[in-house]
Amino acid sequence: SAVISQKPSRDICQRGTSLTIQCQVDSQVTMMFWYRQQPGQSLTLIATANQGSEATYESGFVIDKFPISRPNLTFSTLTVSNMSPEDSSIYLCSVGGQKETQYFGPGTRLLVL
Amino acid sequence: GNSVTQMEGPVTLSEEAFLTINCTYTATGYPSLFWYVQYPGEGLQLLLKATKADDKGSNKGFEATYRKETTSFHLEKGSVQVSDSAVYFCARLGGAGGTSYGKLTFGQGTILTVHP
Numbered sequence: 001s002a003v004i005s006q007k008p009s010r011d012i013c014q015r016g017t018s019l020t021i022q023c024q025v026d027s028q029v030t031m032m033f034w035y036r037q038q039p040g041q042s043l044t045l046i047a048t049a050n051q052g053s054e055a056t057y058e059s060g061f062v063i064d065k066f067p068i069s070r071p072n073l074t075f076s077t078l079t080v081s082n083m084s085p086e087d088s089s090i091y092l093c094s095v096g097g098q099k100e101t102q103y104f105g106p107g108t109r110l111l112v113l
Numbered sequence: 114g115n116s117v118t119q120m121e122g123p124v125t126l127s128e129e130a131f132l133t134i135n136c137t138y139t140a141t142g143y144p145s146l147f148w149y150v151q152y153p154g155e156g157l158q159l160l161l162k163a164t165k166a167d168d169k170g171s172n173k174g175f176e177a178t179y180r181k182e183t184t185s186f187h188l189e190k191g192s193v194q195v196s197d198s199a200v201y202f203c204a205r206l207g208g209a210g211g212t213s214y215g216k217l218t219f220g221q222g223t224i225l226t227v228h229p
Contacts, residue, residue, distance in 0.1 A: 001159070031215065042202065042219045043157070092156060094217075101147065102206070102217055108154040 002027050004105035012111045013083055020079045021108045022074050023093035028073035033077070033102065035091040046091075049076045083112045115139050119203050119220035124225050126193055128148070134188040134223045136177075136203035144205040146179055146186040147217070151200045160188075169195075193227045200224050 003026040013019050023032065046066055047055045055068040069077045076106040080087050088111050096102035115174070120135040138144065142183045148160040159172030166181035186203060203220040 033217075042221045043217075044219075045216055050218070094157075096215075101145075101159060101162055102148075103159065104157040 001101075002029060002105045004093065004095060004103060005107040006093060006108050008108060009106065010109035010111075012113060015084050015112055017083055018079055018081045019083065019110060020077050021093075023076045023078070023105055025074045025095050030073070031096060032076045033094045033096075034068065034071065034076075034078045035092045035094065035104075037092065039088065043092065046078070046099040069083070080110065083110075085112045088112045108109055115141055115144070115205060115207055115218045116201050117205050117218050117220040118129075119201075119223050120154055121221075121223070123224035123226060126225070128195055128227055128229050129192045130224070130227075132188070132190040132197075134191045134201055134203075134225070136186045136188065136220055137184050138186065138203075139184070142207070144207060146177070147204045147206070148175070148177055148186070148204045149187050149204060149219075151202065151222075153199070157202065172215045195227045195229055198227045 005024045007022045032049045035043045036046055038041045045058050046061045047057045047068055049055045049068045049070040051070045052071050065081055067079045090109050091106045092104050092107045094102040094104045116139045118137050145164045147162045149157045150160045151157050161172040163170040163179035166179055169178045177186050177188045200222045202222045204217045207216045
């Protein structure tokens with residue numbers, strides 16, 4: 001399985017600011033995914049990030065709020081823009097092909113005040 | 114659309130008790146099924162998986178069998194330990210032919226607490 005790291009591991013931010021979360025994989029992967037886990041809730045897919053193309057967003061998530069970059073096959077970033085307290089969540093990246101098991105990073109714990 | 118339904122928690126057991134966490138899924142296509150575990154303060158770890166009907170996934174004493182006839186993938190363990198205390202998520206991977214292809218859909222999660 002791939003080894004996945006995320007930065008930062010946690011952060012406390014003021015409302016109205018933006019935070020960029022990094023996801024690094026130790027091997028080249030085709031598909032990377034970004035999930036949100038709100039407090040006490042399950043995971044919800046935000047978007048699929050494919051190298052060389054625009055990210056594909058799920059219903060309820062938009063690029064202006066959650067811009068994603070995928071500059072190469074081992075790295076992706078998710079930005080949470082113009083944050084509000086409702087954005088307080090754990091944000092997780094995962095990797096895996098369309099028929100493969102997905103493996104998750106350790107998550108970024110975000111608190112917005 | 115695709116969905117996964119888990120039994121409601123939290124579940125509280127004594128050490129060495131038998132554990133069952135129920136999970137059912139919608140039957141669109143032929144999804145792969147997974148159980149993930151999230152220990153306190155950590156990310157998600159794959160616990161086990163099954164990719165076709167009648168497959169049994171197993172790991173660390175946990176088992177789950179892919180039951181197509183009942184669209185279920187219940188998680189079981191014969192004797193739980195305190196260290197098994199965590200949140201358990203059932204998930205399905207969307208199969209070919211739909212908009213959910215390659216995407217994981219999670220159940221709501223079940224909190225397990227095991228007391229000594």
